[in-house]
Amino acid sequence: MSPLNEEQQLQIRDERREQIMSAALKVFARRGIIGTKMSMIAAEAEISHGLLYHYFTSKEELFTTLVEKAMLASDEAMQMVYKLPGSPIDKIRALTQDMMDEGGTDYFLLIHQARTSDGVPEKVVELMERYSMDNYVKQLRALFREGQEAGELAEGDLDEMIASYLSVLSGLMVLNVQKIGGYQLPKVDVLLRMITP
Amino acid sequence: MSPLNEEQQLQIRDERREQIMSAALKVFARRGIIGTKMSMIAAEAEISHGLLYHYFTSKEELFTTLVEKAMLASDEAMQMVYKLPGSPIDKIRALTQDMMDEGGTDYFLLIHQARTSDGVPEKVVELMERYSMDNYVKQLRALFREGQEAGELAEGDLDEMIASYLSVLSGLMVLNVQKIGGYQLPKVDVLLRMITP
Amino acid sequence: MSPLNEEQQLQIRDERREQIMSAALKVFARRGIIGTKMSMIAAEAEISHGLLYHYFTSKEELFTTLVEKAMLASDEAMQMVYKLPGSPIDKIRALTQDMMDEGGTDYFLLIHQARTSDGVPEKVVELMERYSMDNYVKQLRALFREGQEAGELAEGDLDEMIASYLSVLSGLMVLNVQKIGGYQLPKVDVLLRMITP
Amino acid sequence: MSPLNEEQQLQIRDERREQIMSAALKVFARRGIIGTKMSMIAAEAEISHGLLYHYFTSKEELFTTLVEKAMLASDEAMQMVYKLPGSPIDKIRALTQDMMDEGGTDYFLLIHQARTSDGVPEKVVELMERYSMDNYVKQLRALFREGQEAGELAEGDLDEMIASYLSVLSGLMVLNVQKIGGYQLPKVDVLLRMITP
DNA sequence: GATGAATGAGCCTTCATTCAT
DNA sequence: CATGAATGAAGGCTCATTCAT
Numbered sequence: 001m002s003p004l005n006e007e008q009q010l011q012i013r014d015e016r017r018e019q020i021m022s023a024a025l026k027v028f029a030r031r032g033i034i035g036t037k038m039s040m041i042a043a044e045a046e047i048s049h050g051l052l053y054h055y056f057t058s059k060e061e062l063f064t065t066l067v068e069k070a071m072l073a074s075d076e077a078m079q080m081v082y083k084l085p086g087s088p089i090d091k092i093r094a095l096t097q098d099m100m101d102e103g104g105t106d107y108f109l110l111i112h113q114a115r116t117s118d119g120v121p122e123k124v125v126e127l128m129e130r131y132s133m134d135n136y137v138k139q140l141r142a143l144f145r146e147g148q149e150a151g152e153l154a155e156g157d158l159d160e161m162i163a164s165y166l167s168v169l170s171g172l173m174v175l176n177v178q179k180i181g182g183y184q185l186p187k188v189d190v191l192l193r194m195i196t197p
Numbered sequence: 198m199s200p201l202n203e204e205q206q207l208q209i210r211d212e213r214r215e216q217i218m219s220a221a222l223k224v225f226a227r228r229g230i231i232g233t234k235m236s237m238i239a240a241e242a243e244i245s246h247g248l249l250y251h252y253f254t255s256k257e258e259l260f261t262t263l264v265e266k267a268m269l270a271s272d273e274a275m276q277m278v279y280k281l282p283g284s285p286i287d288k289i290r291a292l293t294q295d296m297m298d299e300g301g302t303d304y305f306l307l308i309h310q311a312r313t314s315d316g317v318p319e320k321v322v323e324l325m326e327r328y329s330m331d332n333y334v335k336q337l338r339a340l341f342r343e344g345q346e347a348g349e350l351a352e353g354d355l356d357e358m359i360a361s362y363l364s365v366l367s368g369l370m371v372l373n374v375q376k377i378g379g380y381q382l383p384k385v386d387v388l389l390r391m392i393t394p
Numbered sequence: 395m396s397p398l399n400e401e402q403q404l405q406i407r408d409e410r411r412e413q414i415m416s417a418a419l420k421v422f423a424r425r426g427i428i429g430t431k432m433s434m435i436a437a438e439a440e441i442s443h444g445l446l447y448h449y450f451t452s453k454e455e456l457f458t459t460l461v462e463k464a465m466l467a468s469d470e471a472m473q474m475v476y477k478l479p480g481s482p483i484d485k486i487r488a489l490t491q492d493m494m495d496e497g498g499t500d501y502f503l504l505i506h507q508a509r510t511s512d513g514v515p516e517k518v519v520e521l522m523e524r525y526s527m528d529n530y531v532k533q534l535r536a537l538f539r540e541g542q543e544a545g546e547l548a549e550g551d552l553d554e555m556i557a558s559y560l561s562v563l564s565g566l567m568v569l570n571v572q573k574i575g576g577y578q579l580p581k582v583d584v585l586l587r588m589i590t591p
Numbered sequence: 592m593s594p595l596n597e598e599q600q601l602q603i604r605d606e607r608r609e610q611i612m613s614a615a616l617k618v619f620a621r622r623g624i625i626g627t628k629m630s631m632i633a634a635e636a637e638i639s640h641g642l643l644y645h646y647f648t649s650k651e652e653l654f655t656t657l658v659e660k661a662m663l664a665s666d667e668a669m670q671m672v673y674k675l676p677g678s679p680i681d682k683i684r685a686l687t688q689d690m691m692d693e694g695g696t697d698y699f700l701l702i703h704q705a706r707t708s709d710g711v712p713e714k715v716v717e718l719m720e721r722y723s724m725d726n727y728v729k730q731l732r733a734l735f736r737e738g739q740e741a742g743e744l745a746e747g748d749l750d751e752m753i754a755s756y757l758s759v760l761s762g763l764m765v766l767n768v769q770k771i772g773g774y775q776l777p778k779v780d781v782l783l784r785m786i787t788p
Numbered sequence: 789g790a791t792g793a794a795t796g797a798g799c800c801t802t803c804a805t806t807c808a809t
Numbered sequence: 810c811a812t813g814a815a816t817g818a819a820g821g822c823t824c825a826t827t828c829a830t
Contacts, residue, residue, distance in 0.1 A: 171368020557775035565762020
């Protein structure tokens with residue numbers, strides 16, 4: 001009866017899930033959970049809104065799933081920096097550049113939405129508590145220490161420097177959400193001056 | 198014959214209006230126009246939701262009124278910088294400090310909301326178009342030029358420097374919306390390094 | 395202490411009541427009970443809306459009071475016809491003319507509203523049941539019989555003739571509520587043709 | 592892949608639209624736009640109130656749509672009279688009979704509501720201005736002239752006669768809104784006496 | 789008595805979610 | 810699996826009514 005074998009079924013299912021999550025990420029990242037309507041996600045994914053509920057039981061679940069994925073992805077991205085070529089400052093420059101670029105920003109924005117918006121599911125709130133900015137700080141500590149030791153970075157409290165710098169980058173990413181408004185993205189070298197001697 | 202004299206009536210009305218606007222500012226600044234329920238404003242102002250409509254005809258009108266007020270206030274704040282004592286860099290430092298502080302941030306956040314959210318009244322959209330970031334740049338140009346001439350500021354394109362710096366400050370103000378999340382506000386001197394030689 | 399003696403107090407009270415009832419009649423007659431806001435009545439009476447509640451406990455009570463008064467008044471008007479000079483047809487002509495005129499129509503319209511609108515208080519519904527069109531028919535029967543006997547009126551069932559004629563007049567009164575719409579009020583003699591030989 | 596073919600979908604949509612419009616016509620005709628609650632229409636159509644908004648964006652749009660349809664329908668009805676058999680007076684008699692009958696009265700009442708109520712959408716007001724009673728007069732002029740020339744109608748100003756007659760019929764239709772109240776619908780021949788020699 | 793600020797029930801409308809097909 | 814019709818909880822707003830002054 002079934003025209004497709006089980007494996008194919010599963011593959012289709014997975015593809016659909018990806019398609020929906022990708023669409024949802026785009027919308028949630030820009031508009032937050034409250035500002036996002038399920039119909040917007042359906043439109044972005046080019047499927048009917050009814051179909052969303054075959055893959056996710058609710059808007060909350062979809063959001064939560066994305067946040068979890070985003071946390072993994074941002075961890076990974078942060079680790080990636082160590083594999084980049086060049087001196088510590090080169091790596092930091094590359095990381096900064098990445099964060100200012102269009103791509104990959106969405107996961108970061110989603111986390112920001114999760115952190116600062118209302119109407120966020122309880123589960124996400126818990127995730128956020130366990131997974132604060134400190135996490136990033138911890139991951140970058142080795143890199144920044146190395147830079148400091150190499151004299152490429154300014155002196156001073158390491159964790160504070162990292163957290164401050166990440167905050168600045170975060171703020172810029174959030175602002176840049178929408179091209180409107182005439183905000184100006186600073187050049188990477190200008191940003192780096194904050195942490196270089 | 199009148200139970201309260203006219204002056205008293207007017208005073209009550211004015212006080213209530215202020216009370217409502219103050220409450221609304223707080224909520225709108227953090228949650229945007231869509232995320233804000235009239236009942237939230239009523240609760241914050243400790244009045245019934247019905248009473249809101251004695252003073253403002255709609256959520257839109259309330260929001261618009263606040264945005265107009267915010268634009269005036271931020272203009273004023275920007276002008277104030279010239280009256281501060283000290284050299285140009287001192288003034289910029291003071292301005293930066295002000296923007297990082299609690300007070301007066303709400304107006305700024307409100308304008309950010311007005312600039313980037315959906316569901317913003319048509320009139321506000323028009324206001325925003327006429328009143329872009331360029332406005333602030335224009336207002337600060339004389340101060341920054343003076344600083345550059347005094348050798349207190351880095352060389353380079355003036356307008357770009359101002360816009361970039363304001364974007365960084367804006368981003369930080371937006372992040373700082375809620376104390377949660379563990380973002381770290383950079384020290385003022387760290388921020389100033391971006392624009393000093 | 396009291397600057398007015400009791401009698402004067404009472405007189406003022408009565409005058410205010412009249413003032414309110416007159417205003418309310420005007421508004422209710424044209425807009426029905428649902429379409430009428432208490433604030434409209436207050437505005438028409440040139441008093442504050444709060445004061446209405448010193449004289450009438452509710453919109454319903456005000457409406458009901460007026461309907462009762464209207465029933466008495468329309469009875470009286472119907473009796474008046476017998477006191478007019480001239481032959482039966484002259485009296486009917488005068489009655490018709492009166493009903494087409496501006497004045498005194500309001501009570502009639504109010505009764506129509508009470509008869510046909512929703513949201514009418516239970517008590518009014520009961521009044522209407524006890525006080526149907528038949529009442530008017532009964533009151534005019536003698537006059538019409540006289541006219542028929544004098545050969546001034548057409549032959550045929552008396553009650554049906556009266557009821558039909560009154561329905562036509564009622565319909566015209568209702569239409570004429572508002573001057574807009576370009577309805578044309580027929581000349582009295584045209585209307586009389588329906589009941590003359 | 593589609594669960595229902597396109598034709599079926601369209602058919603359901605059309606049926607529902609008709610069902611809603613029919614229910615709304617009934618309620619609006621009797622209660623006007625203010626007195627009608629969307630829940631009443633939903634109840635009359637035996638659907639949930641939410642579903643109304645899948646088919647019409649607002650109460651206003653629903654009302655306006657119906658008024659437009661009513662204007663077309665009443666035009667058509669007025670034209671139909673010329674296709675009836677018999678002499679002019681026969682046709683007028685048939686038209687009169689039709690208007691007194693149950694059927695099709697609702698459209699007429701709706702137009703009356705649109706003409707005389709408050710809270711009517713701006714667009715409807717414009718429609719009404721362009722589409723006054725004169726329109727009907729114009730459409731019936733040829734018929735009445737013919738009748739006059741055949742000596743079947745009374746002498747006198749043609750347009751006035753038509754407008755007056757229509758006003759009487761309109762008034763009766765409005766009264767007959769609800770069977771309650773004991774108004775008596777005059778016999779057609781009685782009404783015709785107003786315009787016959 | 790008189791005023792108008794204040795309250796809250798109720799209606800219009802939106803949108804997350806369900807379900808027949 | 811896929812669609813979109815259908816439902817109903819919840820939010821914006823109005824207005825009858827109350828009450829402090």
